[in-house]
Amino acid sequence: MNRLLSRKAFKAFFKLHEACCLTSTQYFLKPPRVLVNKAQYISEDRPEFPGSKSEFVHKLKFLWPEKMEGIPVYRVMNRKGEIVDPSEDPGLSKETVIKMYKDMTMLNTMDRILYESQRQGRISFYMTNFGEEGTHIGSAAALNPKDLIFGQYREAGVLMWRGFTLDQFMNQCYGSSEDLGKGRQMPVHYGSKDLHFVTISSPLATQMPQASGAAYGFKRAQNGLCVVCYFGEGAASEGDAHAALNFAATLECPVIFFCRNNGYAISTPTRDQYRGDGIASRGFGYGMVTARVDGNDIFAVYKVTKAAREICIQENRPVLIEAMTYRIGHHSTSDDSSAYRSVDEVSHWNKEDTPIARLRLYMINKGWWNDDAEKEWKRDSKKKVMEAFANAEGRKKPNPEMMFTDVYKEIPKHIQKQMDQMKQHVHAYKDHYPLDSYQKMG
Amino acid sequence: MAALKGLITKGSLQKLVFSNVRKEFKTRIFARCSHFTYVPDTPKANHGETTRMNLFQSINSAMDNALEQDPTAVLFGEDVAFGGVFRCSIGLKDKYGKDRVFNTPLSEQGIVAFGIGLAVVGATAIAEIQFADYIFPAYDQIVNEAAKFRYRTGNLFDCGKLTIRAPCGAVGHGAMYHSQSVEAQFAHTAGLKVVIPRGPIQAKGLLLSCIWDENPCIFLEPKILYRSAIEEVPIHKYTIPLSQAEVILEGKDVTLVGYGTQVHVLREVANMAQERLNVSCEVIDLRTILPYDFETIANSVVKTGRLVISHEAPVTMGFATEIATAVQEECFLNLEAPIQRVCGYDIPFPHVFEPFCLPDKYRVFEAVKKVINF
Numbered sequence: 001m002n003r004l005l006s007r008k009a010f011k012a013f014f015k016l017h018e019a020c021c022l023t024s025t026q027y028f029l030k031p032p033r034v035l036v037n038k039a040q041y042i043s044e045d046r047p048e049f050p051g052s053k054s055e056f057v058h059k060l061k062f063l064w065p066e067k068m069e070g071i072p073v074y075r076v077m078n079r080k081g082e083i084v085d086p087s088e089d090p091g092l093s094k095e096t097v098i099k100m101y102k103d104m105t106m107l108n109t110m111d112r113i114l115y116e117s118q119r120q121g122r123i124s125f126y127m128t129n130f131g132e133e134g135t136h137i138g139s140a141a142a143l144n145p146k147d148l149i150f151g152q153y154r155e156a157g158v159l160m161w162r163g164f165t166l167d168q169f170m171n172q173c174y175g176s177s178e179d180l181g182k183g184r185q186m187p188v189h190y191g192s193k194d195l196h197f198v199t200i201s202s203p204l205a206t207q208m209p210q211a212s213g214a215a216y217g218f219k220r221a222q223n224g225l226c227v228v229c230y231f232g233e234g235a236a237s238e239g240d241a242h243a244a245l246n247f248a249a250t251l252e253c254p255v256i257f258f259c260r261n262n263g264y265a266i267s268t269p270t271r272d273q274y275r276g277d278g279i280a281s282r283g284f285g286y287g288m289v290t291a292r293v294d295g296n297d298i299f300a301v302y303k304v305t306k307a308a309r310e311i312c313i314q315e316n317r318p319v320l321i322e323a324m325t326y327r328i329g330h331h332s333t334s335d336d337s338s339a340y341r342s343v344d345e346v347s348h349w350n351k352e353d354t355p356i357a358r359l360r361l362y363m364i365n366k367g368w369w370n371d372d373a374e375k376e377w378k379r380d381s382k383k384k385v386m387e388a389f390a391n392a393e394g395r396k397k398p399n400p401e402m403m404f405t406d407v408y409k410e411i412p413k414h415i416q417k418q419m420d421q422m423k424q425h426v427h428a429y430k431d432h433y434p435l436d437s438y439q440k441m442g
Numbered sequence: 443m444a445a446l447k448g449l450i451t452k453g454s455l456q457k458l459v460f461s462n463v464r465k466e467f468k469t470r471i472f473a474r475c476s477h478f479t480y481v482p483d484t485p486k487a488n489h490g491e492t493t494r495m496n497l498f499q500s501i502n503s504a505m506d507n508a509l510e511q512d513p514t515a516v517l518f519g520e521d522v523a524f525g526g527v528f529r530c531s532i533g534l535k536d537k538y539g540k541d542r543v544f545n546t547p548l549s550e551q552g553i554v555a556f557g558i559g560l561a562v563v564g565a566t567a568i569a570e571i572q573f574a575d576y577i578f579p580a581y582d583q584i585v586n587e588a589a590k591f592r593y594r595t596g597n598l599f600d601c602g603k604l605t606i607r608a609p610c611g612a613v614g615h616g617a618m619y620h621s622q623s624v625e626a627q628f629a630h631t632a633g634l635k636v637v638i639p640r641g642p643i644q645a646k647g648l649l650l651s652c653i654w655d656e657n658p659c660i661f662l663e664p665k666i667l668y669r670s671a672i673e674e675v676p677i678h679k680y681t682i683p684l685s686q687a688e689v690i691l692e693g694k695d696v697t698l699v700g701y702g703t704q705v706h707v708l709r710e711v712a713n714m715a716q717e718r719l720n721v722s723c724e725v726i727d728l729r730t731i732l733p734y735d736f737e738t739i740a741n742s743v744v745k746t747g748r749l750v751i752s753h754e755a756p757v758t759m760g761f762a763t764e765i766a767t768a769v770q771e772e773c774f775l776n777l778e779a780p781i782q783r784v785c786g787y788d789i790p791f792p793h794v795f796e797p798f799c800l801p802d803k804y805r806v807f808e809a810v811k812k813v814i815n816f
């Protein structure tokens with residue numbers, strides 16, 4: 001009896017381990033749902049503690065994480081742009097694939113130009129998305145355009161897919177009078193109510209438990225939509241990340257937590273960030289359906305997100321996706337990554353494995369794309385970006401009075417008084433304030 | 443680096459891109475000009491040999507001294523191992539080893555609590571929070587734990603060896619999450635010491651005092667000064683006492699009180715007042731916000747009869763409010779004019795509007811005129 005039990009228990013311990021070794025088609029890891037039939041457990045031989053339902057063992061056995069195999073990475077397309085298992089081909093139309101490619105490369109072009117413009121002192125700050133375009137476009141394409149997005153900051157491609165215009169990007173970065181955020185936040189803090197994208201906030205991971213709450217609201221509203229929350233593997237260390245995942249699981253919220261694991265949080269490599277098997281391994285701990293995907297494979301990202309969305313909506317439960325990728329650019333314009341990683345490492349990824357090159361190969365293999373098309377698109381996209389850039393640079397900044405609005409729904413008396421004092425003061429000292437660059441005060 | 447540069451700054455693209463724009467538009471180059479003129483301090487002769495340092499270098503030098511003298515001392519936080527995003531810890535991991543100078547996972551509550559634990563067992567803990575704006579996940583650990591450890595345990599345990607460093611203040615383009623001045627948020631908590639230096643010499647002496655002080659300290663570093671403030675700083679260790687303000691400019695007509703970057707704004711205002719109004723201002727750097735040196739302020743106000751207090755943080759419940767209240771309680775009959783607060787507005791710190799929302803020299807100058815003409 002004893003031996004039997006412990007063998008059984010041993011097996012139970014390694015269920016997770018086995019679950020990790022599923023074939024690529026079964027890319028979700030579903031934690032076993034706890035049995036609710038209490039009668040089953042009224043027995044000496046089975047644990048009845050309210051906090052856990054499993055089996056007793058009579059030999060001490062620690063679980064050693066390093067003895068478990070890593071969670072596999074789901075992939076559809078290899079680095080040569082070939083579909084590995086034809087049954088996994090998402091079968092997207094030529095039109096969709098070309099839009100995916102164009103959005104990824106447009107994002108890339110915009111990044112180069114805005115990065116450069118920061119270097120020249122034309123905008124105050126910028127963050128590029130180099131190397132991670134596949135995670136943005138692949139996931140965005142799989143969602144309902146009305147699913148609500150809570151982003152971190154390096155997800156500009158999601159907005160681009162949804163139709164945020166180059167003008168809108170540029171106006172935000174310049175803080176121009178046309179910026180939807182009214183010039184209040186640093187560059188790349190985009191947001192769009194029309195595109196169901198909640199405005200970015202700098203403090204990390206704060207959006208994560210908010211996403212759980214929003215998803216709970218969606219569930220109660222029965223609107224058939226889910227919430228998608230993007231976050232970095234660094235941000236996943238914040239306390240808010242724990243709250244987010246645990247709330248989502250226990251309150252059964254239809255939310256996809258999409259982790260971009262790009263290897264770094266500024267200079268901090270994943271080795272200093274966590275010692276588990278990435279972020280995906282945490283999903284099981286929270287009782288969440290989980291998958292890990294090759295983030296540089298846009299089709300795999302697309303498929304996993306689409307399937308995750310189904311689970312969210314059908315089962316009203318959260319799904320955790322960990323997309324493995326690499327941050328090819330510096331963290332931001334304030335960072336020089338050569339101080340903490342080798343040029344060789346970066347150029348290896350840039351040469352060997354970018355989502356853009358992979359999709360281009362796929363398109364060429366299909367006969368959908370060639371050098372001429374590439375050249376023409378490069379020229380066109382640059383031109384479009386430059387036009388939007390020039391327009392934004394030519395625009396004035398918003399009326400300085402706008403810094404006092406939206407603090408509250410209404411302007412309280414004391415803030416109104418401060419606004420009046422500001423106007424009076426600036427009027428009296430107008431030579432000392434850069435009024436020419438701003439729209440006129442009332 | 444070549445590959446990365448190639449990727450990002452493709453020369454041809456750049457030319458194509460910007461030649462057109464330049465022609466068509468009068469460029470509004472984003473200005474990194476600061477709103478004050480930095481006046482360097484001079485080192486004390488008895489502090490020995492000096493070398494040119496900016497603010498991040500003097501902080502580095504203080505931590506170097508602290509790590510060298512005390513083998514229990516450790517330094518940690520986000521991105522600290524490679525030198526920190528502001529370069530304050532550069533070279534220290536190589537010098538003292540990765541068990542003493544290390545990266546933590548990305549969690550401010552974790553960083554502070556980890557530091558409390560270290561301090562409880564007698565180690566000197568220097569915790570870096572990457573930006574003061576991001577100290578709030580650690581608010582509970584700081585306010586409910588660090589500040590009350592000694593008190594709630596009847597002095598059985600304490601975390602006095604903890605020092606939390608964080609960059610603060612306006613920097614020209616930081617917007618609401620890279621500009622905040624959070625001192626008042628912590629000045630409301632008994633048990634903490636809160637310190638803000640005005641430059642490299644002050645920073646080193648005050649930081650070493652914080653590190654060696656037997657109470658948990660929050661050391662807020664005005665980030666705009668990291669590179670722009672340069673002084674001859676003593677290379678050996680020295681301390682500057684906490685809870686002592688400094689009269690950095692003597693005067694007889696108006697007392698100007700500030701701390702951190704704002705001290706430099708006040709110094710400029712004092713010059714403007716002298717030149718344009720023939721008014722003599724006394725400038726006081728508070729240096730320690732909590733527990734603060736009331737006597738130095740009161741003595742000055744007794745002499746001048748007029749007080750202007752200025753800080754970047756929002757005016758409502760800002761530290762100026764505390765000073766103004768205490769001064770009117772103690773020095774009411776000495777006052778010739780109502781005390782003026784020239785502070786940030788009661789709004790989140792906005793990106794493109796920074797030139798309009800700072801308590802700059804013109805706003806402070808107006809306040810000086812007001813107290814003189816009252």
Ligand SMILES: Cc1ncc(C[n+]2csc(CCOP(=O)(O)OP(=O)(O)O)c2C)c(N)n1
Binds near residue numbers: 203231234265327576
């Ligand atoms: C609460 C908080 N702490 C620190 C920071 C500073 N910070 C900005 S980005 C970043 C690294 C984030 O890394 P990760 O989540 O992996 O995202 P990635 O930049 O790699 O996309 C840090 C530490 C912040 N914005 N918010």
Ligand SMILES: [Mg+2]
Binds near residue numbers: 232260261262263266
């Ligand atoms: Mg990362």
